[in-house]
Amino acid sequence: MYKIVLLRHGESQWNLENRFTGWTDVDLTEKGEAQAREAGHVLAKEGFRFDIAFTSLQTRANRTLNLCLESMNLSFIPVLKSWRLNERHYGALQGLDKSETAAKYGDEQVLVWRRSYDIPPPALELTDERFPGNDPRYADLPKDDLPQTECLKDCVARFLPYWDMEIKPRVAEGKSVIIAAHGNSLRSLYKHLAKVSDEDIIGVNIPTGMPLVFELNEKFETEKFYYLGDPEAVKKAMEAVANQGKAK
Ligand code: DG2
Incomplete structure (x- = not known):
């Protein structure tokens, strides 16, 4: 039996401001920092101990x-x-207020952009300063991989290729693993591990700073x-994430 822990970063500045973040590199708020420390305390109290950790190239998850x-x-x-x-x-x-976007385009449209499996939000122009090709940290990525x-x-x-090639082999050799990442990148792994359908993944919301444990067989x-953590608090936090994309 293997146990792996998925941890969405603590509250970021743009989570607080309710802005679409994506690849924008924002930092944690003080509350987010406290959530991250608290996640560690809860994990330690439950007897978790990790041998190796995986994270993104984004400050909020790294910190x-x-x-x-x-x-x-x-x-x-x-x-x-x-x-x-x-x-x-x-x-x-990226950068827009989620509720204002819902007020402008409708809750339904924003739900499609936030949660549909295969409909992407409107694309950035290559000339847009938000395009990752303008960020030196992605300089080594092949052009085709830059979204x-x-x-x-x-x-x-x-x-999933990273899960298969880098994370899974470590788990298989007995390493205890934590993955600190993001709401939607973790929904990708969640979908795969929990075998959630393309339709049902729409209803999955991952709260900030709450450790999610997956127990896997051989x-x-x-x-x-x-x-x-407290199931009521988890439920409330999930609902709050779902509601972020609704008009006020
Ligand atoms: C949030 C997720 O990402 O937003 O990109 O705005 O996990 O890095 O804070 P994160 C963003 P939603 O898809 O829940 O709106």
Whole structure:
């Protein structure tokens, strides 16, 4: 039996401001930092101990991981970072207020952009300063891998090879793994591990800073999955995420 932990970063500045973030590199709020430390405390209390960690190339996930590991006295473990764990690219929506966008285009349209499996938000122009090709951290990526927008299907397509090639083999050799990433990049892995259909993934919302444990058998099939922490608080946090895309 293998156990892996998925952790969405703590509240970011743009989560607080309710803006579409995607590949925009925003930092954690103070509340987000506290959530990250608290996640570490909860994990330690539940007896978790990690051998290796994986995260994106984005500050909010990197810092969440560091703060979480620090509060577990595990700052020394190896951390592997990849753009493949980055948040789904939100295209031309990046920077816009989610509620204002819903007021302008309708709740239904925003739900499609946020949660549909295969309909991407409007794409960025290559000349747009938000295009990842303008960010030196992605300088080594092949041009074709640099997104102008992504739907969840695109995110699954880039995340799963990394899961198969880098993360899964470590788990199989007995390493205890934590993955600190983002709402939608983690929904990609969630969909795969929990075998969620393209239709049902629309209803899955992952809250910030709450450790999500997957228990897998030797065939890497999910036996069960659950959040650590108060179930009521988890439920409320999931609903709050769902409601972020509604007009006020
Ligand atoms: C959020 C997710 O990403 O937003 O890109 O706005 O997890 O990095 O804060 P994260 C964003 P929703 O898809 O839940 O609107």
